[in-house]
Amino acid sequence: MMEKYEILERLDLSQLTPGSAIRYRMRIIENGIGQSVNLPLMTARGLGDGPVLGITALVHGNELNGLKVVQDLFKIIDPKKLNGTLIAVPVVNVPAALQLDRRFSDGVDLNRIMPGKAHGNESDVYAHRFMDRVVKEFDYLIDLHTASFGRANSFYVRADLSNEMNREMALLQQPEIILNNAGADGTLRSAAAELGIQAITVEVGNPNRFQRGMIRSGVEGIINVMVNLGMIDKPLTVAETPPVLCRSSFWMYTDKGGILEVKPDLTDEVEKGEEIALLRNVYGDVVARYNAPQSGIVIGKSTQPLGQSGSRIIHIGIPDSSL
Ligand SMILES: [Zn+2]
Incomplete structure (x- = not known):
């Protein structure tokens, strides 16, 4: 019915x-x-x-x-x-x-x-x-x-x-x-x-x-x-780990086409200069290496290896303890 x-x-x-x-x-x-x-x-x-x-x-x-x-x-x-x-x-x-x-x-x-x-x-x-x-x-x-x-x-x-x-x-x-x-x-x-x-x-x-x-x-x-908001009466759930507060974020993109390997996992901290991704050509040779331009935390990342020039690599947040 x-x-x-x-x-x-x-x-x-x-x-x-x-x-x-x-x-x-x-x-x-x-x-x-x-x-x-x-x-x-x-x-x-x-x-x-x-x-x-x-x-x-x-x-x-x-x-x-x-x-x-x-x-x-x-x-x-x-x-x-x-x-x-x-x-x-x-x-x-x-x-x-x-x-x-x-x-x-x-x-x-x-x-x-x-x-x-x-x-x-x-x-x-x-x-x-x-x-x-x-x-x-x-x-x-x-x-x-x-x-x-x-x-x-x-x-x-x-x-x-x-x-x-x-x-x-x-x-x-x-x-x-x-x-x-x-x-x-x-x-x-x-x-x-x-x-x-x-x-x-x-x-x-x-x-x-x-x-x-x-x-x-x-x-x-x-x-x-x-x-x-007082809409329901229940105890608040408290997480074990407090969130990392970020003042801004940026995406990194490839400049060539190829097969992408992104190294850090989600929420990993990355250091300025750290190698965060490799790009290989269709034959398996490394054709580009990408380094983090700033230190930060991984908010998001590509999970799609095959991409043309300008594909997204990683979304890095800039933590700010004063927020
Ligand atoms: Zn959406």
Whole structure:
């Protein structure tokens, strides 16, 4: 039997019944043959007053860990013991997810064009309606991502550490690394911040798969934020190792095509001048060696050996104990 969900035109918080968890679908666009494309929504409105916390996943359609984080989170949230409202969008970029792809159906990266445009092209309109009909209602936002295809990430958070609440939300994730990042234009995080929403990005591992440990960490981080906001009553989870705070980061790229071997692992510390990667030609000869231009910590790295000139090698964060 096909499950049925009420189809909403927009998220309306006043319609949510206190003390209940309800799933919806929200009409967002129509496809070329006039069928509506619907966004899945999971809601839980508590009996007590409190903030509206939004959790978004799959802004990039192949970043699956966030979907499981949302599902697992809702298994442990009891709306009768909740203050405020939890709204999750397990799949933001529906057309991309259907293609098992990162980008929207017109080839655009949704996380570069937020908040979109009411009268724009396909991805603009989709982004605008998502912001206007869903995100606008949030007080807080945790946007779940992973590395891109062919790369691996540590469990890390991107947040504006000059904002006290952002900083607190980031620390509550208990990640391996926190990267201070004011937010590039066009990201969901910065578009939400423009609306006065406290927003962070959590990078939950690698794309195209479910990683049990990463998913557990993702859920724990959100629960910690909910405890801190007074939405639920639970002890905070405390990680054994505190995160490394980084003031900035940079990517290194190859200048030749070839077969790449990246030496350090995720979260390894690298020294300035240390050899971090080798590039071999198709015959197996080493054709380039890459050294770290600065000391730092490995946030992410390429896992795809074969690449042309300009392929990504490694993402290095610059730790700063004064942050
Ligand atoms: Zn992403």
